Amino acid sequence: xxxxxxxxxxxxxxxxxxxxxxxxxxLEPRDGGFRAAWRGHxxxxxxxxxxxxxxxxxxxxxxxxxVTDAAGRPVAPDALFAATQGExxxxxxxxxxxxxxxxxxxxxxxxxxxxxxxxxxxxRAADPAQAAIDGLCRHFDFPHExxxxxxxxxxxxxxxxxxxxxxxPAGARDFLVALDDFGAGFSNFDRVWxxxxxxxxxxxxxxxxxxxxxxNVAFIAELxxxxxxAGTMVLAEGVETEAQLMELMQADVDLVQGFWFGEPDASVxxxxxxxxxxxxxxxxxxxxxxxxxxxxxxxxxxxxSHAMLRxxxxxxxxxxxEAAAAAIFRDTRALRVFGANEQGEQxxxxxxxxxxxxxxxxxxxxxxxDSNWSRREYFRRALAAPGRVAVMGPHYSLNDGxxxxxxxxxxxxxxxxxxxxxxxxxEHGPRERPRxxxxx
Numbered sequence: 001x002x003x004x005x006x007x008x009x010x011x012x013x014x015x016x017x018x019x020x021x022x023x024x025x026x027l028e029p030r031d032g033g034f035r036a037a038w039r040g041h042x043x044x045x046x047x048x049x050x051x052x053x054x055x056x057x058x059x060x061x062x063x064x065x066x067v068t069d070a071a072g073r074p075v076a077p078d079a080l081f082a083a084t085q086g087e088x089x090x091x092x093x094x095x096x097x098x099x100x101x102x103x104x105x106x107x108x109x110x111x112x113x114x115x116x117x118x119x120x121x122x123x124r125a126a127d128p129a130q131a132a133i134d135g136l137c138r139h140f141d142f143p144h145e146x147x148x149x150x151x152x153x154x155x156x157x158x159x160x161x162x163x164x165x166x167x168x169p170a171g172a173r174d175f176l177v178a179l180d181d182f183g184a185g186f187s188n189f190d191r192v193w194x195x196x197x198x199x200x201x202x203x204x205x206x207x208x209x210x211x212x213x214x215x216n217v218a219f220i221a222e223l224x225x226x227x228x229x230a231g232t233m234v235l236a237e238g239v240e241t242e243a244q245l246m247e248l249m250q251a252d253v254d255l256v257q258g259f260w261f262g263e264p265d266a267s268v269x270x271x272x273x274x275x276x277x278x279x280x281x282x283x284x285x286x287x288x289x290x291x292x293x294x295x296x297x298x299x300x301x302x303x304x305s306h307a308m309l310r311x312x313x314x315x316x317x318x319x320x321x322e323a324a325a326a327a328i329f330r331d332t333r334a335l336r337v338f339g340a341n342e343q344g345e346q347x348x349x350x351x352x353x354x355x356x357x358x359x360x361x362x363x364x365x366x367x368x369x370d371s372n373w374s375r376r377e378y379f380r381r382a383l384a385a386p387g388r389v390a391v392m393g394p395h396y397s398l399n400d401g402x403x404x405x406x407x408x409x410x411x412x413x414x415x416x417x418x419x420x421x422x423x424x425x426x427e428h429g430p431r432e433r434p435r436x437x438x439x440x
Contacts, residue, residue: 060112
């Protein structure tokens with residue numbers, strides 16, 4: 001509830017922002033918390049735990065708006081905001097944050113962040129709404145460093161010069177910033193560059209695809225890596241199954257939330273009741289997941305590596321590239337075989353498997369002679385460990401326009417170093433998608 005001592009100590013000469021008097025006054029006590037009325041609608045708060053995978057515990061709570069109409073029927077918050085324009089939307093936005101902070105403080109939650117949603121146009125450094133957020137923290141005597149301002153994705157809401165452009169570096173902030181719904185709607189990397197957030201939240205649509213297709217898993221892992229390089233933590237929302245959680249842990253996501261850990265509830269204690277126990281089991285579940293994954297990797301990569309070694313023996317014994325390709329095609333579903341010199345230069349055409357031909361849409365890439373593959377990681381790794389098979393992927397194939405794995409092995413014969421390479425379809429790789437692996 002509001003901190004009356006802090007409120008009474010404020011004066012007209014105090015430069016600190018204060019909460020607009022109309023906001024706390026519009027809250028109505030209910031069941032140990034608060035609700036608010038807005039033009040025939042009732043507004044209430046619900047909270048959902050946010051967990052750190054690394055720290056195996058709840059580290060924050062997202063405040064969610066729950067709306068009912070005059071007849072008690074639920075109304076989607078997005079629909080309410082969509083029907084509210086201009087200054088009214090700003091006032092509704094501010095009232096919701098005041099309501100959430102009051103309900104959170106009333107429950108005496110001593111640790112963890114509080115994620116408060118805000119519209120993009122409310123997140124400008126010079127906007128009175130920013131001062132209102134600071135004022136609410138002062139009014140409720142709530143530490144700024146426990147606030148995560150979560151900027152919602154909104155068409156036309158993000159404009160250059162807003163929010164973080166004018167803020168101090170992340171290390172000097174007294175609160176955190178999160179970007180919501182990344183990967184959906186109009187969200188893009190431009191928002192990351194402009195907002196310089198502490199946290200980026202992956203949209204639940206990406207999470208839902210995590211355990212359905214290997215290419216989706218690979219995409220999410222690369223996306224997480226890029227966001228980490230941009231200097232932000234990654235939070236995945238909408239985690240509903242253990243399979244999704246395992247894929248997200250494999251992708252190195254930092255934070256997670258979703259029904260698998262707990263459904264939103266007005267009570268923080270109820271919402272997070274099961275989360276601590278589940279958090280303590282995450283790594284045990286992940287260890288079993290990795291154990292199964294490694295067995296599949298050994299099986300899949302083992303057969304692939306044996307085929308590459310057969311092809312290598314053909315070359316080192318004086319055989320042709322065509323003969324080496326035939327040895328590789330014999331027991332695998334390899335798409336094509338090609339060779340390169342120590343500088344990565346391919347001068348002879350690739351040898352495609354029977355029935356595999358170049359797609360017409362990639363015709364400008366053919367013939368594929370005089371290519372240079374020295375930038376590819378499979379090539380560099382093969383050169384670094386001659387005689388061993390390096391397998392990389394999945395990655396985009398410039399030969400097929402599809403995802404593939406590429407295996408490579410460096411060989412010394414004929415007085416020079418040669419690298420034998422072969423592309424394989426994704427199903428020939430591990431179902432659990434390791435990023436890289438080298439086999440004897």
